Amino acid sequence: MTNKEFAVQLEKRTVMFAIDIINLSVSLPNTTEALVLRNQLTKSGTSIGANYREVNWSRSPRDFKNKIKISLGEASETDYWLEIIEELK
Template sequence: MTNDELKYRTKQFSLLVLNLVEKLPNSISSRVVINQLAKSATSVGANYRAACRARSDREFVAKLNIVLKEVDETQYWLEIIEEMKWINQSELEFPLKESGELVAIFVSTLKTVNNRLNNK
């Protein structure tokens, strides 16, 4: 997957989650989760773009670790929504699947770049 494809995919993930939060109930506890979820999901794409502008492999790794943290946090909030049963399970399937795939992509990328750095 190219950087441009992943930039597009992470932006689509942000939009997917933002559309999802619009469907959540308006309660005190859900508003806290909505706020956290919206922040972490939109940070994924924004921070990935920043990682792509890194000036070195070490800077790329540092920025990509932030991306990984944000997508993992997004997955956590999606799981909270799932367990609270605030939305139909079928509407959570794709966001949960996509967050898991993004975690796998970023973990794999980090392993590759870290191996390259360690073998220099």
């Protein structure tokens, strides 16, 4: 698999992940606390793919490294919110 093929495949996977995150967010109860979790989870979970797309348009190796770190940071934040939701159920 080439780097370009990998990039295209990962973009598709991040889109599917964002859709899964949205579906999970919609399923959360309508309490004040759940609305906070829903908002945080949806923002971070959908921005992983958006930021990864920007990675694929980076202008230099340094730009690539910076943008991939942003995407990884969003993934880490999403993992945090998912852990909280899992513990609350």
